[in-house]
Amino acid sequence: MAKKQKPKLAVWKFSSCDGCQLSILDCEDELLSVVGEVDVSYFLEASSMVRKGPYDVSLVEGSITTAHDVERIQTARQESKLLVTIGACATAGGIQALRNFKDVKEFISAVYAKPEYIETLSTSTPISEHIKVDFELRGCPINKNQLLEVINATLNRRAPNIHHYSVCMECKLRGTTCVMVAHGTPCLGPVTQAGCGAICPSYNRGCYACFGPKETPNTASMSTWLKHLGMKDEDLIRTYRTFNAYAEPFRKESEAHAK
């Protein structure tokens, strides 16, 4: 009987910290069984061997910040049957999207002695602004169990079981006392998508929204509550402008306080 051909997997990197693709290698218990099911055809961080596309599944990490990458992401799309973006950089532009609110020329001269050597765009944008994306996995970094679920679902041609509700749901599920209600600790859990497992509140810390905005977040009400806890407009701007600063609900809310 002919052996079934394994689906070809590619991992692409754009502007990022490499942490989300590292999450694949961090699946220490599952790594060997996952690679038993797929043909790892392009994954430069882990292998020198490169097989040509097309690929059945592509995982894309990082945001678009250079003219060259604007073209390269088109190639990634053309070479991929299914394309999944992983992490806050790929889904929202990442922390490097803070440049979108400022003058990038000034940024370049602040870091580099010879600005003429630096080629960069004035913005850092999510992958979905450039191509059609089949699924977006959130997080800074992504959660590896969610990653395994997305890979599993994709290989088995079903929709990934990823919730879009808030971090509050995860706190309730794990029985964590609300840090905002009980201790007055500012927490972005109510407007942030679940997926991390509500780690911060379980460490007596408010959520800082590294999984980005939940579905239909009420950021205006969130801001009112944060103001009750003593935050000023400038604090609110910083609070919404972190790893998912350019995600629309957070962008708009931060702009509302910048006026």
Place this chain on the structure above:
Amino acid sequence: MPSKTIDVDALARVEGEGALNLKIKDRKVTEAKLRIYEPPRFFEAFLRGRHFTEAPDITARICGICPIAYQMSSVHAMENACGVQVEGSLRELRRLIYCGEWIESHALHIYMLHAPDFLGYDNVLQIARDSPKIVQRGLRLKKIGNELVTLLGGREIHPINVRVGGFYKVPTKQELTPIGEELKWARKAAEETIQWVAGFKFPNFEQEYEYVALRHPGEYPFNEGNLVSSNGLNIPIKDYEENFIEEHVAHSNSLHSHMKNGRTYITGPMARLNLNFDKLSPSARKAAKQAGLKPPCRNPFKSIIARGVETLHACDEALRIIKEYTPPAEPAVRVSPRDGTGYGCTEAPRGILYHRYAINKEGTILEAKIVPPTSQNQARIEEDLKHFVEKHLRLTTEKLTWQCEQLIRNYDPCISCATHYLKLNIEREQV
């Protein structure tokens, strides 16, 4: 005289995006450029205006492989600016979480990124096909490092529990007990790892390096100490910028570092081991000697053994900390901002990571300067390549390319950090 150009698109098994250009003419390397084209992300620029307490969370995002290093350098720099010294159990917990990052990062590099070079494989998956038990050992070792970071930090990548002044929550003695049992297995696995890699075939290549590392009177360095070098430098970390200079070169989005006298230098496991051999745990020192590694060691290919030795040391140190641990009264000490400048320099798995911040009394960051280990090693890696290629011109292009990539990986370059990545391009003009 035929000339030849070789292109290898993008160096693999490094963290980030880079390329190497080599030009060879009349048996001499006329140009060796390690090009880092990972796009710039401008951390030092957007840190200005942020609150000083945000630095550990923001700078962690420079690197998914060594976020603890960024968190540690930034919190120490901020505390230095505010005149606070974190002591006792909190200081020990910071060393403990760093042990976790060293174990995780070193196991990743030894097993998944570097060993394939020595064994003639493209990746760890091929090793797993032929020697599954070895790879399973590496994966479990790596996992234990990650578990330690997760226990103290909340998660392995971009941990959430580190703050200026200490932690948000500290573990009870009982919570540390299970990982202690795992670490006992890990230290055995680290010993086996050292024996395994010591049996690899190492290219005959020795260079005169100036090694630079932290040195602390009482311990193998993680977070504190003076900066010392194999040529006699001994300075407090606040004098770093007076002794080391960053230069912006056209072929790289990473700034190159030199010593003030123009010389290149090397930081990382080989530098630490050469300069702090007497501070290793007794069993790590013994294992190093048995593996034939004792100072002065100048063969960069043997850095894979040094990573093994440091993995064992990190297991021993973690076990010591867990044994002696008593929880601190508070999870963090209070740090109030004031006008001033603070310096932090800690030992990331791949070498010294320097941070300097100017802040004001409202706690706003006015200026930030970050010098990662890879940008410090970059100039010396280029020199290594030049010398290595000139010595090995007889090799076929394919073999030479392989060994150049292996040579670069000796330094575990983290290009995401340094971008400020690798494509191999060898132009040969020879008889």
